[in-house]
Amino acid sequence: MANSNLPRRIIKETQRLLSEPAPGISASPSEDNMRYFNVMILGPTQSPYEGGVFKLELFLPEEYPMAAPKVRFLTKIYHPNIDKLGRICLDILKDKWSPALQIRTVLLSIQALLSAPNPDDPLSENIAKHWKTNETEAVETAKEWTRLYASGA
């Protein structure tokens, strides 16, 4: 079973995530699979996602920490680096992954990505185009989506 042979590193990371959570982030392992985490990230202040509660799933593959964790947004979000399936375009989740990174650092990076969208390296072409041609309007849409889908109701 997945839980029977859990590496010490994962156990330690999990303990630290639970005992000293990063501000605005919560991550807790699923009961039947310790490699699967339910994650919540609060929309950063002064971003279009402020006031929103975003649900994500995070999975630690067998090769972790030699391979990056797999992370995906479950809450719909209007963001140039996140597509409609919730997949995230973030370098440390791909070629820039290092085993010295952790769940915590990954989630902090995602939180930072919400504060600073990067339409020059888009995952969702349409949203990125929107962002670049009319940023005010795109930000409005992002706020609207936050209200509609991430209000925590």
Place this chain on the structure above:
Amino acid sequence: MESEDDMHDANDVDSLEDFYSGETAMASDDDGDGDYDFGDNESDGSDDITSHRQQNYTILSEVDILERQEEDILRISTVLSIPRVAATILLRHYNWDVSKVHDAWFADEEKVRQAVGLLEKPVVQFPKSRELTCGICFESYPRDKIYSTACSHPFCTSCWEGYVSTAISDGPGCLSLRCPDPSCGSAVGQDMINVLASEEDKEKYTRYLLRSYVEDNRKTKWCPAPGCDYAVDFVVGSGIYDVSCNCSYSFCWNCTEEAHRPVDCGTVAKWILKNSAESENMNWILANSKPCPKCKRPIEKNQGCMHITCTPPCKYEFCWLCLGSWSDHGERTGGFYACNRYETAKQEGVYDETEKRREMAKNSLERYTHYYERWATNQSSRQKAIADLQQMQAVHIERLSDKQCQPESQLKFITEAWLQIIECRRVLKWTYAYGYYLPEYEHAKRVFFEYLQGEAESGLERLHQCAEKELQSFLNLDGPSKDFNEFRTKLAGLTSVTRNYFENLVRALENGLADVDAHGASSRSSSSKSLGGNGKGKGGRGKGASCRSSGSSRNLEDTDHWSCEHCTFANVRAVTTCQMCNRHR
């Protein structure tokens, strides 16, 4: 001859020095950069097609590559006084360019060290405690179980092993591996790999390092022939790209397609794409089929009357000519074999657009097929010649040597003839790609080109015939023949004449048939005269050539040109003597 000087100017000088001298020693000691000049490319004397040019490349075996790599590493390591491993990392970073490493290092050593990850002192200090915590698995270990690069970020042996093996299985990127700490750029060198990687991974790493030396280096490439392990070191900027590998494969160093002089790389790429492209299929469908008016599936009409019934489930019945429903047709509209409605409509111009498109596609397809067939025929003819040569070398030469009481060294002219045939087939093949892309509106060039091609073809046929058929008659004899010496003279003569002709042809085509542009310049046109003239001893024009040229001369009657009766060159109306052969109109 004046024309020869012309050619010297037009081409890279060094390639022509011993153009006519046959097999001279090639041990060139050019510009010091590639200090290796192995005689071994030439020493066996079997590949004398390339030996007419001075060689601007060196074939490297794996041993040679390793030797050169080691030499570069040692040089950098000595000059910069850095360890061997550091020198390797530096060289790889600068794509194995020794002088670039020198320049960068002596311009700003600190900057280079930063960029490459060669730190001089640790980034972190180990705490005094006896145990250290691994930055990956968070376990505590005694100091001797902890490794780190120059930065001192501590990671345990087993995490390092995992890190290194993941990187190596990810590909050649492992050659620029850095410390696992994301904020740290400290390089992981081969010394650490050797401690931490499995035997298999070490092997892979060494392989990547060797490959990098060839692949990242601007001056070297692998021979593209399947299964060939040789690399080619090329003197960049020396013009002619044809390379003949020790595995006997000839290729273009620039685009790594097979050797394709006189056609340029761009044309070859276009031609290869065209040969493989789906677009030709589309052209065919467009030219030879019409879509069913109801279900739009393409239908090829290969026989029968105009009454078409589409295949089930559609089963629509329609008229092939006007594509109208068959129920509107009958005796009144022309019956099964014609369609009055179509004829009237065509006269009114209704069908013009689509018909024209279909007609054009059909023409272009026919044109392409014409060139492709000839290109492919020469290709297979060349393959056959290669096989024949092998047979010749394996069996026939020995037999001939026995029967004619000639030492094998005296029979080299036969091998030479066959090598020439193989080379000529290759050139001739590519002239068809050349012809396909020679614009239709360049009448004079086309005529001239087809004349040259026709001559080349008949010259080569003659050589091929002589090497194949006439040689056969000597193989069938039981004893020595007094005619054999005569045969030797003939075949050797044909070989050299054909070689010259083809070398000139290649140059003329590479030159874009520039002579044709210079109508008035008589000095130029004399150089092209030598082209035709070099094939002396040939009895008149080949049949194919004369047919073709008479055909094209007819086309020219109405234009501003007149076609010379003797050599078919298209002259401008104003002149009365042929610019090509100087004969009167």
